[in-house]
Amino acid sequence: MTRILLADDHELVRDTIAAYLEASSDITITRAADYAHAIDMMNARGPFDLVILDYTMPGMEGLDGLRKLLGHPKAKAVALMSGTASPDVARRALDAGAAGFLPKTLSPDTLLSAVKYIVSGRIYYPPQFLSQTGDDPTVKLTPRERDVLNGICEGKSNKEIARDLGVQEVTIKLHVKTLCRKLDARNRTHAAMIGRDLDLV
Numbered sequence: 001m002t003r004i005l006l007a008d009d010h011e012l013v014r015d016t017i018a019a020y021l022e023a024s025s026d027i028t029i030t031r032a033a034d035y036a037h038a039i040d041m042m043n044a045r046g047p048f049d050l051v052i053l054d055y056t057m058p059g060m061e062g063l064d065g066l067r068k069l070l071g072h073p074k075a076k077a078v079a080l081m082s083g084t085a086s087p088d089v090a091r092r093a094l095d096a097g098a099a100g101f102l103p104k105t106l107s108p109d110t111l112l113s114a115v116k117y118i119v120s121g122r123i124y125y126p127p128q129f130l131s132q133t134g135d136d137p138t139v140k141l142t143p144r145e146r147d148v149l150n151g152i153c154e155g156k157s158n159k160e161i162a163r164d165l166g167v168q169e170v171t172i173k174l175h176v177k178t179l180c181r182k183l184d185a186r187n188r189t190h191a192a193m194i195g196r197d198l199d200l201v
Helices: 011-024 034-047 061-070 088-097 108-119 125-133 141-153 157-167 168-182 190-198
Strands: 003-008 026-030 050-052 076-083 100-103
Touching: 003 011, 003 034, 003 190, 026 034, 034 050, 034 061, 050 061, 050 108, 050 168, 061 076, 061 088, 076 088, 088 100, 100 108, 141 157, 141 168, 141 190, 157 168, 168 190
Parallel strands: 003 026, 003 050, 050 076, 076 100
Antiparallel strands: none
16 A cells, blocks of 8 residues: 655645546555654654645745655655646756655656655656756656557557658567657557557647
8 A cells, every 4th residue: 555645735636636546546645734744654653655745835835845755764755746836846846856846736646656656665746847947757658669669559559660761560569669768668558548648749
């Protein structure tokens, strides 16, 4: 069971996100209404696999609150969540050591995938922010790898993708193998799911 601490001063947002995550996966959520409450919950109920902090909640003081919590022994990973923060704030959060940045505009399915991505030990950074910074700390695919991933997502076989791209089937097999490694996917179907979740296709 994955244990997550979700700290947000907006009760509706907090409860909606918590309810969705708990209903969709093997996740249990501890809720906190502000930064001080989050610290109390950390000390009383930790450790947590992931702590999600709202950027503008009372007591947070922007990135200062994030930096303080990053060193807490009961937080395995800390992510920042916001509906207003700029790409620059997101970048500075990651530079400070955050395991991810979660915009409140993410769809529920993408949020769940992002949370799982972070809990697995990787860093999540929203694709729409990447396009504004020109730097992708998560997954780098070549144009041809993206072509192959698109083909997989369309349900095509390696032979069909090879025909479409005018290359040998063995070449596509190698690309699929590389894609699975880069995306940490178990197989081509899993790679397609991750690719969609990360907006790579």
